[in-house]
Amino acid sequence: MSTTTATASGVTLPAPGSSIIEVEDLGKSYGSVIALRGVTTHVNAGEVTCVLGDNGAGKSTFIKVLAGAHAHSEGRFVVDGEERKFSSPRDALALGIATVYQDLAVVPLMPVWRNFFLGAEIRRGFGPFSRLDIPEMKRITKAELAAMGIDLRDVDQPIGTLSGGERQCVAIARAVYFGARVLILDEPTAALGVRQSGVVLKYVAAARDRGLGVIFITHNPHHAYPVGDRFMLLRRGKSIGNFPKGEMTLDELVQMMAGGAELEALSHELARTLPDSEVARALEEEVAETMGTGTQADDASPGSHRGS
């Protein structure tokens, strides 16, 4: 990709590495409930910022603020060097911040190309003779999907016949084509198997390589690490760190994610009360693996880790 890439709506992407979104001490409270606080990170063009956290950590609140569904209540939210406060998703879209939600907003029985252009159809002719420009839409769909690395035989097949990963890709390609500069992906790999997750990660990388800023929300550090340039971790509504990839190894990331200490304590507790339970053993193994203490090569038997 060169420094700039033109999309359908004529949006020009900034040079890779330049900052698009910056948030500083961002917080959001609903009445007296503090859902999010102290979040600081940034999103650069051509880079992937991963937002990691367990269920209830505040990931979806963070997305909602970025996507314009809710306005933030404290901190700074800067887009293109200008401070913003979104009041509707429209505001976010106007600035090229597009969100791909988990349900993907596709209609399973409709052909791929109709889904791609749904709600923004290309038309020819005027008045009552206004009609769809079908060949053009099929051509663009095919080309845009090819640019993302999906080679479809037939864009006329119902989108429901595609695999989960491919559907995700169509949704991403659609957002990109309609002028997204920043792509917010909400748990794109959550419902997928290992192989399909790999496919999606490839498309995330493809979007990054086209010069988009990507915000990749996930609870799986193994998915985040390979594509991420920056990791922001959330726990219980609070940011517990914002690291560039260079400062962090996968093991450290996994450990922070899993809340290593808490998990270990839990495993000890279970071991005491239920000495020989399956659960305790499985948990211990996981702790061992997570903490990197009992390496896979050394010894895999659960007994040897007791007390580690």
Added chain:
Amino acid sequence: MSTTAARPPVAAPEGTDERLGRHARLAAVLRRPAVGALVAAIVIFLYFSFTTTAFALPSGASTWVFTSSSFAIMAVAVALLMIGGEFDLSAGAMTGFTGLITGILMTHYHWNVWLSVVASLVAALAVGFLNGVLVMKTGLPSFIVTLGTFFVLRGVDLAVVKQIIHQVSVVNFQEAPGYDAGAQVFGSYVKIDLGWLPWVHVDSTKYLTVYAATFWAIAVVLVASWVLQRTHAGNWIFAVGGAQQSARQVGVPVFRTKVRLFMTTAAAGWLVGMLNLFKTTTAQSTTGVGQEFVYIICAVVGGCLLTGGYGSAVGAALGALIYGMVGQGIVYAGWDSDWLYAFLGVMLLGAVLVNNWVKTRAEQMR
């Protein structure tokens, strides 16, 4: 597909569309929603043609061509609505409702024909609008809302009409100002000489009478197919029926699309009301009552999914053709005409099973 995407280019064939062979195109044709109905229509036509003498004769065919045509208009409109994910149980009563309004305005108040015709169209559109707004605003199933409208219309048809003209049917409006022009548009017919057909031996049977309803039906099918397949409005109809939430998320105006569909169905009811009025020159309070399910059956037989998001206008028209042919064929064959209902039930169940199978196939096709 994921295999081609994941593997190195060695596995991916060159070019793109070359992978779609002749076989795939044939399969695509067979997957179209209307194909099953077309096959069934041909089989039924051949069956009655060979087992009865009158069915295939031009004079005998005139009856079922007319019935099929007026049912096709309604079935196509109801099919559009069903593709959009909704039902309209007031569609049948609407044909009687509009006929009565026009009839009473012409005979009792001596309005001009065109004025009366337009007045009933406005009334129909208002009811359709109300149906749509009620369904969308309350979030209730359209089955319930339009069931309510159906009973209201049925009650109004009887009570108000009795109040105004002291009887339940309107007759003798040939004297109304401008009646002839109205009859020309809605009630006229042409006779086509089909004496050259090899099985026509008696001169008196060689004319096929084609009523205005048939031309209207053809126009409705063409326009509906055009809208569904070639316009953005059609795209939105499939979308609101297939996945309403998704459609809303990508910016499809769901409310507007559905309200318009209800209004279209009401307008079709008006058209059929006018066609019946000017052909039979009577309007009765009970006209159309009970036919709302026939329209739905025609649409389903034509390949529409009951769950929405899938179907075609041509299919619905073919469903209506099957209904018309069987209804008349049973009479010509000398059976008890009540067998028609048993047949309808079997057709409906069969069609739903076939449709579900086709849908599953369509979603699994790679």
